Amino acid sequence: MVSGNRNENFPGFKKGKLVSFILSIISPITHSSKRIYEICITKILEVRNKILKIEKGTINKEVKESIEKDISELYLKHELYNVGKETYLTYHERKDLIDTCGKCLAICSSFKNRSKLFDDTSNDFIKKSIVELSFLLSEFEKYDNEEFINQRIRKYDYLFQKSSFPLDSSQKRAIVTDDTHNLVVAGAGSGKTEVLITRAAYLTEREPDKVDAKKILILAYQNKAAEEVKKRLKERFGIEGAEIRTFHSLGKKIQEEGSKISGKEIPRLKFSGSNFDKEFSNYIDQLFSNRKINEDFQKKIADYMRLYHDNAVIKSQEDFEKKEEFYKYMANLTYTALDGTEVKSEAERAILNFFISHNLNGERIRILYENPARWMEYTDSEGNKKVPRPDFFFPDYDIYLEHWALDKNGKVPDWFEGKNAPEEYKLGMKRKKEKFARQDRYSLVEIASYEFKGEKFEEILIERMTKALKIKFPDKDFEFIPVPYDQLINRVNYGCKESVRGLSFNVSRFITIAKTYNLSPENIKQRLRSERWSAKQEAFARIALDIYELYEDELRTENKIDFADMINLAVKELKEDQELYRNSFAQILIDEYQDISAQRYQLIRELMKKNNGCKLFCVGDDWQSIMGFSGSDLDFFVNFHEYFDHPARTDLSVNYRSCKSIVDTGAEIIKYNRGSQIEKETFAKNAADNPIRIYVSKHNRRSANIYYSQIASHCICSIKHYLDDGYEAKDILLLSRIGKNLKMKNMLMEYAKTQGVPISFDGSKNPSKIPFMTVHKSKGLQAKIVFLLDVVEDLYGFPCEIENPDIFEPAILSRKRDRYEEERRLFYVAVTRAMNDLVIYTRKDSVSKFIHEIENKVTFYELNN
Template sequence: MSTEIPVFTYQISLLARIFAKHIRYPIIHIYQDKISLFERLRLQRDISLIELGKNIEISDGRFWSTLVIELHDGQHLTLGGINKQQSNQLVSTIQHYSYLQQQNYISGFQTQFKQAYHDVSKIVHQQSYIRQSHGEQWFEQYNHLKVPVTHPNIDALIAKEYQRYIPALQQLFDQGPTFFASYNQQFVLTQLAEFKDFFDHVESQPLTQNQREACVKNEQYNLVLAGAGTGKTSTMVGRAGYLIKAHIAEPSQVLMLAFGNDAAQEMSERINLKLNIDGFTVKTFHSLGKQIITQVEGVVPAINKMAEDERLKTKFIDEQLQLLMQQVDYKPLIIDYFIHFAHPYKDPFQFKSLGAYNKYIRDNELRTLQGELVKSYEECEIANFLFQQGIAYQYEANYHVNTSGPDFRRYQPDFYLPDYGIYIEHFAVDENNHTPTFIDETKYVADMAWKRQLHLKHQTPLIETYSYQKRQGILLKKLEAKLLDSGVKFEPLSDDMLLKTLNELGQVSAFSLLLSQLLSLLKSAFLTVQELIIKSTQHEDNERLLAATKLFEPIYAAYQQHLSDTQTIDFDDMIGKAIYYIESNRYQSDFTHILVDEFQDISASRARMIKALLTQQADSTLFCVGDDWQAIYQFTGSDVSITKQFETHFGIAAISVLDTTFRFNNKIGDVASKFVMQNPAQISKQIQSFHHVQQAAVSLLKTANNNAGIEEALSLINDQVKTTASVLILVRFTHDRPEISRLKNHYPKLQLNIMTAHGSKGKEADFVIILGLQKGKFGFPSEKANHLLLDMMLPNTDLFIFAEERRLFYVALTRARHHVYLISDGNNASDFVRELIESDYDIIDHQTDKPHFQSKMANIPCRQCETGYMVAKDSQYGQFFGCSEFPLCTHTETACEWCQSSLIENGEFRTCENSKCNYVEPICPECHGKLKLRKGQYGQFWSCTNYRSDSEFSCSYKTQFIDLDKAYSSKY
């Protein structure tokens, strides 16, 4: 309880206590600064007199009065059971002391009201765009004034000389940060009106409303998301011109950055042509780095030739690798790597489906020291062991007895040792003879028994190994023991012979390329080899990564020594040294406005360089134009997350969207936008096309013959063109480029050009033809897997499958103004093509009866691997359907004898998948072959087509009756 003496005390009467038991506070103490309320002699609540509002109402009842006191926060305090004669005295006392207390309270803030008003006036009267950070700083500094400024009695309490500040401050606190947002909206409108003539004429076409608004917004950090063909370069020019015209900056204070020399040159020429203003600095990041180093060191740095010639750098690394391979301590390291760590090992029992397992095999291209592609890591290990020990072998050679028939292929044991007549079978089973879940265990175990019986019957020696032996680490030891027991002589190849073989197979050159890529990524990330070793150690596949890192370490040292010896630097040094000089203030920037083109290609190191430059100038501004939908250079270290999470990396930003494209029509735009937005991590944008057409503008031509596809597409284009038209032929990889010189002569109206999808960025044409749309390592999307070392160094921000490839396909689609032609093998169509067909995209499925073209895509999924599709093939026994994933998936199905469509198994029968065909065939319960109705001496009977009177590999199953009605009922 307070030790102060109250200035007034009131206690309700005994009668009120008896008859008005609902009254909560029977005792009230009024002090000079507060009201204390008591219940049963215990203090329940203190209310500061500062909290009281303007009004205290007296409500008279039959016996007592009730006081209703308005509080500052809008609530009310009700005090009942007040003696009518004393109510006025109580109110007067409360009002008197509350006025004194509130007056004293407000007077303590009056000078701060003045300062807050003057500070916000400075911001507003600059007549410029108010940065959100400035507004937030004001609120952070003066937020404590909100309560006194908005006090209901403020007008009566404040001194006259300070009253003029209150309305503006009340408006500010009432609107909060939206006050500055509203101001900026009005400011932008004013600027657009003032500079209308400039924005109308700075480019050949007037800038759009969104382009203009983006140009005049002047947050500290500005991001313009510019979709394909929306005029990003025009916006960069408009922004640069506006800064000068509006007297926001001098040309010497403006830095414009591009990623390539051509882009920087184009920007510089565009600025000179459109603005006719000298003094802008237009640079690539590398040339800026070079300028900074020159300014600090006083001499122009010499650039190593390898910096500008990737092939030269790879050649240098290959030469260093060849020299190192002659060293006694390095030789066993690289041999060990190629034998044991060139491919990542995954236990086949970890996979849940054959498709997932096949993807692992396909992605890692398991190739032996002898050069064969094998179907398992364990087979690769066995093959390499045999090769290393000088034991001649053949992989999957035909067994010397022909076992083929209409419904099964010829037996091909895993390995055959021709010098000894020994066969080796590696079985994918565990200690209990169980197979991985994606293998039909019953059939597999039966096949194992059949193979053993076959070798026993023909007295061919068979050595067996098993997957569980690899897991236990004894696979090669067991194999070695069995080979020795079988009389096989070991004549190990010398290290030099093994390295010679690796060179001849091109594996050393491929490894040199990997190390060259790793070198670039390591240096661009400003990491040391020791840091790379730490990262490798922390990885789950650390043994493999550390084996590669040990080989890389002396290569890196040799490269750095070469730079030192030649007194040269590379492009990564150019950026790294420049950042060091900026951050250490050895270089002082004069740039207050930095404009960055193609910002989606930014890397962490370049972003760091920008931040360092911005830090050196107070109130500096960053203006970036880019499109996360077109981020396609992750393999060089670009990090699209810097664009997608722009404010996280830089700070509060004004984000604008250019959503009107002047390049492609609405039908191309609809397909491209829907396609790229399947990845929910892409920034959502609604791109509108200036040009509208009614017909679909993306066509699919199905053929395995690229030349036929190109000819057909050009013929279709030629028929549409009256005078001339440009045609861009795009491929995913350089080695897929077709020869087009003959086509140029054949189609004189068409201006043909060919390039990769990456190379087409920034280009456009009337028509686009896209090749390479098949599945696989060199398909589109490319299913080529990176080495773990590269993956570890690259930004890993995309969880969506084929995210980068999806953006690349978007880039390819949006190069066209009028029409896009997709050429794909219908029997091996890429996932992207299947998505376009199966997900109801508005495209044209082109049909023609010309040779080499397919009427439809393979659309029956393989029941075994679930990732391939059944494709029609021919054999000596007639047509059949095999999985498109062959040879990794060997599943086959019989073709319909009537219409050649695929057959589908339904219980005891196979039925034609063609709904218009009634063909059915019974399945042999013995060998899973086909039963056929035959006529014998005693009438008709059903027998297996795998019956051979002159062969031991024959199925003799027969039956007299088959209920074909059951087959028809299962189909219909």
């Protein structure tokens, strides 16, 4: 090594005239090349030794002591990890050890390369050090913890025996694996919570690296889950000192601790009950109801209703590699008006919506879409009879309205090439106009696409319609007036009506999600201005922001916070106070990690920063991530390594709950979530291959009452058979994607009462009654027999059409989500609640895509009664 004072690099070197003279000669050269300098100095020393007969130098004492100290400490680590197997070697510790070995070796090698400068004692020391360091480096590089894990599993087997069921090798391995960051990837029914609890006990019991229970933080999502963990740790292992909390409870405690230091007053909680979600949702509903009397707010709702049937995300030409693909996409798009009528273009929908949402002289306007005009019949070039279907017909006035797909230059859009050639379209226009010109009964009103794009579209429409009406009825006056909000609601179709009824609930979800990403109303407004969104997303966001701002104003006025604020403010406290919660935890254990949100991640991140050497242990099943509506982001689980570097991963693959046919079907469901899930294998402990039965009703969606009556009757009769065969109410679960479907619920209640089948419809847990609940509520539960109702493509079906996650995207700071991914995971949760038997009901004309995806795993039966 070369330092600033060049003479100091050569022990025993005495300044003299000869050496000074030589140095003065080479000095100008050495400024340009360190390597030349070193070569020159080596030659000088050789000459010096020959001429002056001076002894060789020794290695600097401090350098030697430093190398000895490093080697000694490395041997101690080797004894700890490689020989004694006394603790787990983490990735980060192993990397540090390898780096230390490498740095020491580099120093020793540099001395070895200049061995001629040093005496024999120094060179012997260097050789010995290189041998030892090379040995240590090799030992640390090849070390893999395998023997340590097996040793620990054997040593602490008595702990594993305390579990409520025998733990398998993967579960034991997960418990003792102790890297800095640990991810346990579980499957349904694989005992993941049991692993977390036994892990906590293991940490407090192991030697010599025992962890004080007070240094263990265990985080659960619900109070009930936290209490269950606390109860099991105390009863089974006698552990009471661990910090066991929900994220919200921890957030509150952090704020309390911070206030003791800073003296700041903690804002009070807006909702203090045990069921925050319900209280919050009810409160937002109240704000929404009060706001709904405002005309501007009603207009926002009406604007959203006009776009309700749209896909929330509309693609543009930039989304396609070839323009032909874009043309095909555009040509196949359909648009649905307020009354449920499907039309061919955005402009046609706007026209139809105008006449649905306006009265003419105080009366509703009768309008028919593409009604056959037999009086216009003609024979085409091939001799075929053709009956034109003009866009709109007003039968009370004998007026037709045609929307021509033309730009200002009279050109048909390019994307028509994927449907009809522009020449054919213009020929059709010509024929229709000629037919109108040859008769006197019917009038024609025309409007073009380019006029729709302008701001005065409705004015143009009113002007031309009014003109046509006045020509027909010169003695009458005509006035188009917007219908009142309540009247408009009655004119829209069932799906749109139900969507409006659920708006306040979706607004509460939007606010919850926004807060999990710490996005204020102003943040979201900025996103709406600067990013690309569909008209539907913008329309819903305007409604949600109206209520969000109102809600936030109330919180500020009352100096209160909600549950989401508790976590955000806790993160803020931890960032601002460097000593708060420093060195408080040695281990952080998290249950149901697949439901982690951005704010919860931030909280964990800050705690890890404050607790040097703290280890993270996360358990979850990405296939069961179904809490997107509350802000959970699966990316934190699937890409765990991007948030917590170099984690150790253990898979829990054995399902102890369900039989083989159900486990295999669950895996089949999830494989369609391509790219968004972690690949893993699942195996059933129970090898039974019980058939999964799907009963198909032949009644279509127009016969909804008969359909619900049929499946309710069959379901209740089937349940009665199970009860008569000796099964108990607690052995059966009755599930539905949505609990709001009153038609189905009422039918079930009626037949259950008639047949004397005890069913609980209020969500309460009564062991003597069969619970009817939503799939979300069933998470974590199991039953020998599960009945899953209404798995159809419909409003309240599965996937559920009334709950579209795309409208929440402006409140989400993560990748765009496929709307069916979480619905598919929810279907997986429903299926895997069953231990032995699974019965699913669907409808022939609208079988769910999820059933089609598993049709090779199930048996179909037709309902005939």
